[in-house]
Amino acid sequence: MSDRKGIHELYAADAAEADRLLWNRRTESVSRRGFLRGSGLAAMTAAVGASIPFAEYMPGGLIPAALAQSDEPFVLPGKDGLTVLNDRPINAETPAHMLNDDITPASRLFVRNNGVPPAIENSVADDWVFEIGGESCGTPMQMTVGELKSRFRQHTLQLQIECGGNGRSEFNPPARGNQWSTGAVGCPEWTGVRLKDVLQHVGVKDDAVYVAYEGADAHLSGDPAKQPISRGVPLHKAMENESLLVWAMNGEPLPLLHGYPLRMICAGWPASVSGKWLNKLLIRDQVHDGEKMTGQSYRVPCKPVAPGTEVADEDMCIIESMPVKSLITMPKSGLTHAQSEALAIRGHAWAGDDAIRAVHTSIDFGASWQRAKLKKAANRLAWQHFDASIRFPEDGYFEVWARAEDAKGRLQPMVLPGWNPRGYLNNACHRIAVKVTA
Amino acid sequence: MIRRAWLLALVLCSATVAAEDIDEQSGLIKADGWELVRIHCGGCHSHKLVTGQRADRQTWLAIIRWMQATQNLWQFDPATENSILDYLANNYPPQADRRRPPIPPQLMPPKESSGSR
Numbered sequence: 001m002s003d004r005k006g007i008h009e010l011y012a013a014d015a016a017e018a019d020r021l022l023w024n025r026r027t028e029s030v031s032r033r034g035f036l037r038g039s040g041l042a043a044m045t046a047a048v049g050a051s052i053p054f055a056e057y058m059p060g061g062l063i064p065a066a067l068a069q070s071d072e073p074f075v076l077p078g079k080d081g082l083t084v085l086n087d088r089p090i091n092a093e094t095p096a097h098m099l100n101d102d103i104t105p106a107s108r109l110f111v112r113n114n115g116v117p118p119a120i121e122n123s124v125a126d127d128w129v130f131e132i133g134g135e136s137c138g139t140p141m142q143m144t145v146g147e148l149k150s151r152f153r154q155h156t157l158q159l160q161i162e163c164g165g166n167g168r169s170e171f172n173p174p175a176r177g178n179q180w181s182t183g184a185v186g187c188p189e190w191t192g193v194r195l196k197d198v199l200q201h202v203g204v205k206d207d208a209v210y211v212a213y214e215g216a217d218a219h220l221s222g223d224p225a226k227q228p229i230s231r232g233v234p235l236h237k238a239m240e241n242e243s244l245l246v247w248a249m250n251g252e253p254l255p256l257l258h259g260y261p262l263r264m265i266c267a268g269w270p271a272s273v274s275g276k277w278l279n280k281l282l283i284r285d286q287v288h289d290g291e292k293m294t295g296q297s298y299r300v301p302c303k304p305v306a307p308g309t310e311v312a313d314e315d316m317c318i319i320e321s322m323p324v325k326s327l328i329t330m331p332k333s334g335l336t337h338a339q340s341e342a343l344a345i346r347g348h349a350w351a352g353d354d355a356i357r358a359v360h361t362s363i364d365f366g367a368s369w370q371r372a373k374l375k376k377a378a379n380r381l382a383w384q385h386f387d388a389s390i391r392f393p394e395d396g397y398f399e400v401w402a403r404a405e406d407a408k409g410r411l412q413p414m415v416l417p418g419w420n421p422r423g424y425l426n427n428a429c430h431r432i433a434v435k436v437t438a
Numbered sequence: 439m440i441r442r443a444w445l446l447a448l449v450l451c452s453a454t455v456a457a458e459d460i461d462e463q464s465g466l467i468k469a470d471g472w473e474l475v476r477i478h479c480g481g482c483h484s485h486k487l488v489t490g491q492r493a494d495r496q497t498w499l500a501i502i503r504w505m506q507a508t509q510n511l512w513q514f515d516p517a518t519e520n521s522i523l524d525y526l527a528n529n530y531p532p533q534a535d536r537r538r539p540p541i542p543p544q545l546m547p548p549k550e551s552s553g554s555r
Contacts, residue, residue, distance in 0.1 A: 172535055181542075333545035399541065415537045428538060435547030 078255070080107040085178045089113035089220060089228075090257065093166075093183030096430065097332035100346060102385055103158055104186035106249055111257050112163045112184060114292065115217035115228025118277050120260060125253060128261040134212070134282035138203020145247050145262050151201070152193035157242060158382035160187035160350045164270030164298050164319055167426025170416055173308045175423025182327060182430060187348065187383040190265050192246030196239045204235070204283055211238035212288035213264050213275030230290030231298065232282070233266050233273050237320075242267055242381045245278070267381035268352040270298050270319050270424070293318070300420040307419035316421075321352030324412055325427040326359055326386070326404035333432035343390045343400075343434065349374070350383040351406035358405045359386040363398050366414050372402070395438040403429045465489050471525030474518060482509070488530065495527035 082092040092111045099108060120128075126146030133140040163184035165177050178184075199211065212232025219226035237243060243266045247254060254260040259276030266273045272292065282288070292298060299316035301309075326349035337343050349356040355377060360369035372388040392398055403412045412429045459468035464485040466472050479488055482505075493501065502519070505511035514522065 170539060172537075172539075333541060334547050336547055397547070431541055433541045433546050 078107060079109075079111065080105075082108070082110065083183070085180065089115055090117075091178045093180055094186065095332075096182050096327050096329055096432075098329075099183065099186065099327060099348070100329035102187075103250065104188045106188070106252065106255050106258070109186040109188055109249075109258065110163065110184040112178075112271060113217065113228075113257070114272070115215075115219050117256055118216040118218065120216070120256065120277070122260075125247075125261050130262060130279045130281065132198070132202050132281045132283075135285040136205040136208035137283040138205060141202060143198075148193050148198070148245060148247070148262075152197045154191060154193060155241075155244060156189060156191045157244065158187055158189045158378045159242060159244070159265050159267035160185065160381060160383040161265065161267060161271040161274055162186075162322055162325075162350070164272060164322070164424045165422070167428070168423035170426055170428065171419060171423040172416075173419075175421060177422060184271075185325075185327070185350075187350070188249045189251070190244060190246040191248035191251070192244040192265070194241060195243040195245055195264065195266075196241075198245060198281070199238065199283065202283075205285070207285045208235050208283050209286055210234055210284040210288040212282045212284055212290055212293075213278050214280035214282070214290070215259075215275050216277040216279045227291045229272060229275075229292045230288070231273050231275065231293050232284070232288040232290070233269060234287075234320075237266055237269065240266075242379070245281075268321055268350070268354075270322065272298055287318075296422055298424070299422070300418075300424055304418045305420070309419075309421075311421055319424055321354070322350075323417070323425055323427040324351040324354070324356070324404050324406040324410050325349065326356075326402045326412065327430050328400060328402050328432050331432070335432075336435045336437055337392070339392050339395050339436050339438055343392070344387065345372075345390060345400060345402075345432075346385065346387045347402055347430070348383040348385055349402075349404035351404065351410075353381070354406040354408060355380070356384045356404050357407050357409070360403050360405070361388050361390065362401045362403070363390060363392065365399065366401060366403075369403065392434075392436040395436045398434045398436055399431045400434060401429050401431050467529045469525060469529055471521040472529075474522050475525055478511075478514070478518075478522065482511070488526070492530055492532050493526070494532055495523055498523055498526040498530075 079092055081098050082094050084090070084092045090111055090113050094104075094108050094110055101108065126144060126149065128145045129142055130144075131140070131142050163178075163180060165175075166180045166184035167182060168175055168177055169179040169181050195211065210232050211234075212230060214227065214230045217228050218224070219228045232238075233243070244264070245262060246265050247262050249255070249258060254263060259278070262278045263276045264274050264278055264281075287293070295313050296311075296316050298319050300319055301311045302315055302317040305311055326347055328345055328347040330344070330346040345361065347359075349359050356374065359372040359374050361372050362369045370388065370390075372386040375385045377384050386402070386404075390400060401414065403414070405411050412427050414429050416426060416428050418425075460466070461468050461472065461476070464476050464480060466476060466485055466489060475488060476485070479485065491501075502511065502514075502522070506513065
């Protein structure tokens with residue numbers, strides 16, 4: 001709890017920068033008037049719970065009074081109830097019960113930044129230029145978002161993205177990094193073009209191995225020579241129908257925190273492969289060696305190790321598909337429930353590159369399991385929804401556990417899966433606590 | 439850097455454990471109050487019952503109250519009781535190295551208001 005930052009702390013460090021990060025509000029240098037437009041104004045309006053008629057006169061760097069009243073752990077404006085784990089870089093996760101929507105709204109999608117989001121004018125949109133190059137690129141070129149839209153067929157897909165470190169907080173010995181609990185996952189609807197259409201347009205040489213991104217975000221140290229993150233996927237993953245270059249999320253332009261104006265989406269793999277603020281696409285003739293591809297980042301021991309083991313870099317392997325997982329999103333854990341009533345539960349399940357075959361629930365700590373109703377995916381790599389109606393045999397303390405099974409028959413473990421130095425891939429089954437009353 | 443600090447902390451921790459003075463006869467950690475525990479607890483049962491147990495202060499007190507109510511353990515004066523509890527809670531605290539932690543407190547149902555346990 002102590003590492004959660006309050007809004008005051010963020011503003012105390014650099015008010016103008018906090019403005020820019022939270023609301024995309026820029027302070028005009030002469031009048032000190034804050035300029036708040038578009039999604040930033042909408043975000044602040046949502047955060048204070050009322051419209052702000054005189055927003056244009058609000059000085060830059062001023063914390064809205066409605067938020068300044070509170071010393072509570074601060075939730076990110078425009079993000080409906082997310083828990084902020086870190087404010088530099090901004091990282092925030094969504095409590096399980098707030099992920100109940102079939103399609104995750106922007107307000108409830110986790111935020112994972114490795115660097116400082118770039119200052120990008122809201123008006124840039126179609127004029128955003130990005131480069132395509134790399135050793136194995138047939139014809140290196142520049143392209144705009146507008147050209148992407150006009151040259152290639154557009155696709156709209158529901159695709160789940162999950163941070164590789166989601167669930168890290170449960171590992172012991174503790175792993176360093178943002179201490180995500182369960183909320184660094186979501187499944188919005190994205191609109192863009194297939195990465196493979198773009199790759200085929202520029203030409204992919206026979207020796208191509210990897211497709212990588214570079215983004216416009218800045219390194220935390222401010223050193224322009226350093227990149228905060230530059231990752232990618234093997235060519236076969238990039239060539240899948242669901243690997244996209246997107247400019248819209250849920251029918252709206254991408255929010256700044258989610259990569260406006262252009263990002264990659266390669267669903268089912270650690271979300272760090274889905275680069276934001278994309279300004280360079282690289283077709284590499286080797287496994288990409290950008291920032292956070294090497295060393296221990298987004299890697300797990302190639303062979304299982306005992307908890308606490310130190311593992312040499314050369315024995316760490318890159319994470320590819322994420323494992324099978326599920327989340328109970330209704331009701332919120334900690335409820336009191338009358339024994340006479342059936343308890344309706346709901347949630348989502350997903351399995352990296354795979355589909356979900358079944359979801360089971362247990363109210364006796366895994367001694368017996370009951371099959372839940374499971375819906376088909378809206379499209380490949382979308383999460384699937386399950387629901388169940390649960391009756392309790394007596395009053396007392398119960399936990400409802402959910403356990404998903406992927407198309408290959410792999411199950412979620414009930415205890416933590418294999419310990420790894422950076423605490424990735426925790427797919428232990430989700431649990432909610434219920435006090436059943438007579 | 440952070441990693442190095444963490445490793446250093448690990449090393450320091452294990453160094454403290456290794457350097458802990460253990461009473462050979464009882465197996466008790468020789469820290470403030472250990473002799474009180476040796477005298478008051480070792481009369482009836484092995485000290486292994488103490489050294490094999492991990493509990494927070496409240497649970498240690500509950501164990502003492504249970505022994506007083508049912509096992510003929512005598513009453514302590516408040517100062518002695520405090521010293522014993524300090525020793526037990528500091529030297530034999532709950533261990534956090536579980537395979538999976540319980541559901542966190544903020545996601546648990548409200549506690550019973552009346553003392554019905």
